[in-house]
Structures are given as structure tokens and as C-alpha cells.
Amino acid sequence: MTPAVGTETLQFDFPGERRPLPFEPVLVGVVGSGNLEILIEPAETAGCRITLDTSARGFGAIWAAVLGDFQQRHRLAGVALAMNDMGATPAVVSLRLDQAVAHLRWPAAAAAVGEGE
Amino acid sequence: MNAMNAMNDMNAMNAENTPPARGQGLSWAECSARERLAAFVDEGSFHEWLPPAARLSSPHLALLGVPAAFDDGVAIGRATLGGHAVFVAAQEGEFMGGGVGEVHGAKLTGLLQRALRDRPAAVLLLAESGGVRLHEANAGLIAVSEVMRAVLALRVAGIPVLALIGGANGCFGGMGIVAACCDRVILSDIGRHAMSGPEVIEASHGVDEFDARDRALVWRTTGGKHRWLCGDATALVEDDVAAFRAAALHWLAAPRALDLATLEVEHALLADRLQRCPPGAEAPPLWAALGVPDAARVPDLDADELRQRRPALDLIRQGGF
């Protein structure tokens, strides 16, 4: 049953090649007004899967753009990001995404490549 | 996390021979619950139970169009504090005002029941909450009550439970009652510990009853300094993680018995306060009535200066937290 007023759920599957070293799930951020939390975990996925639940409905295109840019930069593979959002701006979303990725570690060869972070 | 490292580095350079205390220079109020917890316990000692990856979030919030949190707003687990094995819980004030819902409450109750079984040195509640999460209404009310029963069971068992209150949202409602059931309450001057928030009181009985926008009034009515002066706080600390840590370590092994003698002394403290309080609802006349010298200046004093002023009343010494 879909509630008449509710959060919007979005899911994206992006291709990617950079697989981090095994890691424990990490949580960044807080679900507060204008803020969001991101849970980053290893996943059985070729690229990067991002699922999010947001109270700000109707911004699918902006999410696609912000998350697409993020994955363009990081090209993550075998990683899932789950997000609970309460109306964060794209700037805050990008900040949290960067904070999440900062917890990842890379095999020696991969570290030299694309380390624009 | 980067800002915290920089702060620690700076303190290390400035402190000459003395290494900075863990959490020194870090504002308790400005931290998130997890930042607070990580800086408060011994480094790297926190082991979380039912972590965010378990996704035990509220089943009730979606109905109201509110996003859930993966940990339902509270992190629980075991850690060490000064090497002592402790259980800890940290409530996130930014998520639903720290309100207690079904899962959040059950995590706290589970932690406290586990403490009864495993007998850690103490349980530390890093409390920041508006009380019952209204979005979960009945489930939240019953949940808070279960937390309260579990705290009281630990009081009876002699396992100390310490409430640490210093977040911007304070500790109110059912959580305010829970914290007051604890063995010890450690409050910063920024912290507030009460039942109903000023907005609710103003909405019910008007701005003359309680002007919620008068911050000075709010803090002298429900803030850390006031509670400490009256005997409703074990320790008054600065808004600093190291200060909370030091106070917690100091009071870690000091349970407050739940027996007739202790409760009679507590009753005498509360009854005496009620009886001494002049008409009206202003703090300085109450402080003066309790024997605080120069009561009008209290709001301007810092924690150190205030410590010299707490009345030496036997009642506060014996019956206070």
C-alpha cells in the first residue's frame, strides 16, 4: 500500500571498475532537516548501487545528475550506498558522498589511478 | 572527523608536556551522537550492537512521509571507559528530536536488560531526547516506560547507570524521567533536563506562563546550572567531551541505592524544595531560598565559579544525585 503522502524511493545502478579493499559498513551523516545519512557497504554488484529514501519528492532528475557525477568521479565497483534524506541540498549530498568514500581503502595498484579525491 | 583531528593536533602542540585529555576542546553539544560517543569512550573501544547495517529502522515513520534512520536514532553497544568495561547508548538529537519510538526504545531496553545479565561496570546514557516520539505515539509511550523499568531494575541490582546530558535538544519528557531514575546525572550548562518544553507550556497557558523565546528564562528554569544548584545533577561540567569523560570516570563506581532510606532522603530534598520555593516561577528567588549567595549573578557565572556556590545544605549533599 503506497501512502498518499510519503517518502520517495529511488534506485540507481551505475557501472564502475574500481573495487575497494574489503571493508565494514560505515554510516556518515544524520537524518535531520536539510541533512541525510549514507550507509556504505560492500555489495554483490558489478558497479555501484545507490538506493535512497527522501522526504523531498519529485527531484529524481537532480538525484540522477548528482549521483551520476559522483560515480563518474569514483567509478566504484562492488559497493552499495543506501541513503535516508530529509531535504539536503546537492552540495550537502555531495559532501556526504565524499565523506562516505573517504572511508574506503584501495589495493596498491588502484590507489595510483584516479585519486582525485 | 578532520576538524577533530586538527583540534587534537593543535592542543598537542600547545600543551607542552601534558598531552591533551581525550576529547579536550571538542564541544559535546556540537557533536553528532556518534561523534560524541567515539570521542567519549576509550579510543576504538566501541563495539556496536544492532548497527545501521542491520537496518532496524522504524516501521511507523513511512506512513507519515518521514524518512527513517538506519539505527532509529540511537547507537548502542559496549566499550571501555578508562579501561572499565561499560555499556553505552547515544541518542541522536537531530533525528526526530531524539524522540523514542518502538525500535529506539527497544534498543535501550535491550541494552539495559543485557547489562542486568552481563554486569558491566556501568551503563552510560548519552541522552538527548524530546521524550516520546509523537509520530509513534502509543508505541513510543510504552517503549519509554519499558526503558524506565529497565533502569530501575539496574538501580536495584547496584549496576550504576549514568545519564550524560549536554546536547542542544536537552533531555525532556519520558526520557527526562528516565534520566532522573539513573544513579547519576551529569549536565553541562548548555544541557537542559526537564519534562515539558517551553513551547508546549506557552502553547497551553500563554506567553506569560512561559515565554519560549526568552532563552535566559528557559535556561535558568531547566538548564544545567539550575539543576545542579538544586541538587538535581551530580556534576556540572563545561560543554566539552573531556569534561564529561572525566566526570563519568569520577562517578563510574558510585551507584545510588534504591532502598527506603535513600528514597526518604530524596523525598525530603524534593519536599523541602517545594516548601521553600517562594511564590511564582522564577529561579533566583528559589536559589536564594536554598541558600545560594548572590543568586542574581548565577547566570553569569561559569561552572567553576558556580561550584563554590552550591548550598551546603545537608539535603542537597545527601539527597542530590
Add this chain to the structure above:
Amino acid sequence: MLWQDLCTALFGAEHAVQADGDFICGEARLDGRPITVFGSTNHAAVGVELALRQARVVLDTVAAHPGRPLLLLVDTQGQALRRRDELLGIHRAMAHLGSCVELARRQGHPVLGLVYDQALSGGFITSGLIADACDALPEAEIRVMRIPAMARVTKIAEDRLQALSADNPVFAPGVGNYVAMGGVRRLWDAQAPGGLAQALRDALADLPLQDERARLGAERGGRRLAASVIDRVLAAP
């Protein structure tokens, strides 16, 4: 139901329970066995004074009457919403009352809560909800907060809350709902054989020492998660 009629139905005309403002207190006998009856009436707003008066009764009973049952009659609109009560530490007074009840329980006094009219919020937390078990009359009303206030605080529209209150157990104020969630143990049926007095007899005969409400909520289906989350914490590696 009026507390006077309730007491007469429970104990007959010969009981010593009296009201003093919003505070009810007195000794009664059930089958010759003395019981301390105390609590509130007039939909009392529980402030520091009323909380302390109730605590005093509990302490006096523990001191003077070993093993005597305590019956807590609940009719409250919740905590007093007054600056003076906050100044004086109503949260502490309520915690103190709860602690006194816990002491009574540990000293072997059966403590039973009965919601006979209303129970809201903080007024309920440190009365019915802190007893060994809390029963209720079928016509009682239990809720966290009235809808207009709740709408203001949550910023959810009143009519949305009204709609939810109609059929959602989490919001619905009926006692049946609290029974399903485990918060209330059982409802008393005045029409059953023996009436209310028998219900009291049955209630006192079987009071749990442990908090059973999460288990009850799971068994009855009204609150499914709490017990399993508690169990998971207990078992977590």
C-alpha cells in the same frame, strides 16, 4: 466512572478512601485483606505536589505495612504544564514516584495500576505504566497527547492524525489498542460474575515481577518489533 462508585463496587460502602483535591488516598479491604488505595481524580494535571503526595503514600506503606498491596487509580490529563513545576523539577518528582513504586515491588508489595477514566503522557508513565501491571476499565481513554497539540508539535495536519487515530493502533486512543500493544494487561468486565471486585481479586492474584509488556505486545500482535529487538540485543555478538 467516578472513583467513589468504583471504590464502592470494589470494596462495598465501608472503605476509607477519600479525595483531597485531585488526590485520592485511603485504606480499603478486599476479603478482609487491607489494601492501600491511592491515585488521582478530576483528570488531574500531575505537578510536583501531586507526584510527591503519591510517593509519600508508597513510602509510608513500605515503612508501616509489609506486603500490603497498593492499588493505583489513574485519572490524569498528564503532567502539569506550568513553569513553576518545571522549575521545581517535575521530572525528578515523577522519577522519584517511579522509584518508590519500584521499591515497593522489590519489598514484596503487589502494585496494580487501574486506569478508570483518562491516562495521558507523563501522568501515565509514572502511574499505571510503572506498576507491576496496569489494567483498565473498558470506557477508559489512554493517549499520548490530544490531536491539536500533537498536530502543532509534529507539523502533521490534524485531519491526517484524525484519520490515523481511526484505525492505526499506534495512534488510536482506545484502551483495546493499548491491550493489543501490551501496555495494558487486561480490561475489567463489570458484567462478568463477581463484577469489578472479582476482577480486582484476579488482578492481584497474578502480578508479574518482570516487565512482560514487550512479550505481550508481540503475542497479541499489536507491537511486533519491540520484543524481537530486545531479544536481538541480548543475543548480539
